[in-house]
Amino acid sequence: MAAEPEPRPLDFLSFVDHAISHTAGALPQADLDAMRLVLTLHRVTNALVYDLESSVHRPRGLSWPGFRVLFVLWHAGPAEAKRVAELSGMSRAAVSALVNTLERDGLVSRRQADHDRRAVRLSLTPAGNDAIIGTFEAHNRREQAWAGTLTDDERGRLVELLEKLMEGADLVAAKRRV
Amino acid sequence: MAAEPEPRPLDFLSFVDHAISHTAGALPQADLDAMRLVLTLHRVTNALVYDLESSVHRPRGLSWPGFRVLFVLWHAGPAEAKRVAELSGMSRAAVSALVNTLERDGLVSRRQADHDRRAVRLSLTPAGNDAIIGTFEAHNRREQAWAGTLTDDERGRLVELLEKLMEGADLVAAKRRV
DNA sequence: GCCGAATAATAAAACCTTTGATTAAATCTG
DNA sequence: CAGATTTAATCAAAGGTTTTATTATTCGGC
Numbered sequence: 001m002a003a004e005p006e007p008r009p010l011d012f013l014s015f016v017d018h019a020i021s022h023t024a025g026a027l028p029q030a031d032l033d034a035m036r037l038v039l040t041l042h043r044v045t046n047a048l049v050y051d052l053e054s055s056v057h058r059p060r061g062l063s064w065p066g067f068r069v070l071f072v073l074w075h076a077g078p079a080e081a082k083r084v085a086e087l088s089g090m091s092r093a094a095v096s097a098l099v100n101t102l103e104r105d106g107l108v109s110r111r112q113a114d115h116d117r118r119a120v121r122l123s124l125t126p127a128g129n130d131a132i133i134g135t136f137e138a139h140n141r142r143e144q145a146w147a148g149t150l151t152d153d154e155r156g157r158l159v160e161l162l163e164k165l166m167e168g169a170d171l172v173a174a175k176r177r178v
Numbered sequence: 179m180a181a182e183p184e185p186r187p188l189d190f191l192s193f194v195d196h197a198i199s200h201t202a203g204a205l206p207q208a209d210l211d212a213m214r215l216v217l218t219l220h221r222v223t224n225a226l227v228y229d230l231e232s233s234v235h236r237p238r239g240l241s242w243p244g245f246r247v248l249f250v251l252w253h254a255g256p257a258e259a260k261r262v263a264e265l266s267g268m269s270r271a272a273v274s275a276l277v278n279t280l281e282r283d284g285l286v287s288r289r290q291a292d293h294d295r296r297a298v299r300l301s302l303t304p305a306g307n308d309a310i311i312g313t314f315e316a317h318n319r320r321e322q323a324w325a326g327t328l329t330d331d332e333r334g335r336l337v338e339l340l341e342k343l344m345e346g347a348d349l350v351a352a353k354r355r356v
Numbered sequence: 357g358c359c360g361a362a363t364a365a366t367a368a369a370a371c372c373t374t375t376g377a378t379t380a381a382a383t384c385t386g
Numbered sequence: 387c388a389g390a391t392t393t394a395a396t397c398a399a400a401g402g403t404t405t406t407a408t409t410a411t412t413c414g415g416c
Contacts, residue, residue: 015265019253027311030318033333034325038226040340045223046267047344048216051352058374065402075197082364087193089224094403096366101401118364118411133205140208147212149346150339155211158339161332162218166225168327174229177404236404243372260394272373274396279371296381296394355374 016040048146056138061105062131065090065098067139070107070124070132078123080113091177107131194218226324234316239283240309243268243276245317248285248302248310256301258291269355285309 016039023030053064062070072087073079079087085095099122102108107128113119124132147155194217201208231242240248250266251257257265263273277300280286285306291297302310325333 022253031322034321038321044344054353075200143212143216144209145350161336166222172323175232
């Protein structure tokens with residue numbers, strides 16, 4: 001049980017440490033390093049996405065998921081919904097729902113695919129193209145501000161470690177979206 | 179414009195590289211290292227959270243956000259809604275809505291705070307306590323599988339780099355939830 | 357060529373999140 | 387101490403996600 005009396009009020013910064021030491025007392029068999037890694041990774045990504053979405057995307061009338069779809073269509077060119085889902089890491093149902101909004105806003109257009117009448121071909125409208133380019137420029141400046149707190153070398157090592165973690169996902173047979 | 183013809187079908191793994199080289203052609207002034215860092219960070223975290231939620235939390239009747247609230251209450255003890263929001267990194271409105279579900283499911287209870295009649299004190303019910311402990315054990319085993327693809331040293335360095343990135347958020351005046 | 361199985365997209369229901377009111381209680385200020 | 391301001395929580399509207407079920411097509415084996 002090990003109820004820890006907090007000597008000083010816990011804040012967001014110290015909560016990870018607190019949670020880990022509390023867990024050490026309550027569940028001695030827990031893997032604390034793994035716990036710290038996942039907590040920290042989630043916390044950083046969360047803060048980063050919130051900052052980007054609220055300072056870059058929403059002021060321009062886009063959501064973060066909407067930005068991701070435009071981003072994929074910008075780089076991959078016109079593509080089927082299924083492919084956009086794969087490349088963006090969203091489910092097909094999520095893409096379908098999201099494209100309703102993007103189509104209504106005139107940023108993306110739907111068209112029946114030529115070779116398969118079940119499939120839908122998505123493409124950027126001219127307005128969508130302008131939107132993604134303008135938004136990406138602001139997005140990238142913000143990314144630069146975040147990334148700039150690390151040295152070149154640190155950025156490179158961080159990316160390498162993250163890629164290794166991502167490759168490990170296959171080894172542990174992580175569940176992925178259908 | 180630099181329309182890149184794809185020599186072979188793009189997949190999720192190669193999309194980051196493709197997006198970066200396409201951006202290099204389309205927007206020469208872009209910071210590609212920052213772009214790669216953010217794309218990779220988001221991609222890994224997304225995959226990790228999806229795997230944890232779909233393999234650990236949903237089968238036990240919890241959502242990922244629900245798990246986070248129980249996790250905070252488990253470690254911090256009974257606390258006001260405002261505090262749970264701060265410690266979990268959610269907005270107060272999100273906590274309020276989420277607790278409706280958790281309360282309905284009998285995992286969390288609401289009570290008016292003693293010192294301030296505006297405030298609500300949240301605490302785990304006995305069922306909530308059982309739920310968080312059982313779920314956390316499975317959650318931690320899954321974390322261990324993911325983290326296990328890195329060496330001890332790599333895990334340590336990854337956490338350090340993530341913490342440095344998180345500290346940088348203050349320097350760049352990142353927006354945070356109210 | 358035809359019929360059962362697989363596949364693409366969408367719909368439906370349940371949940372969660374965000375921003376911007378609204379309500380009620382506490383606190384500050386003159 | 388009264389009035390204005392701030393603060394805690396919740397509500398409301400709009401959007402996004404998930405899983406499961408449906409519909410329309412295409413594919414595969416005989």
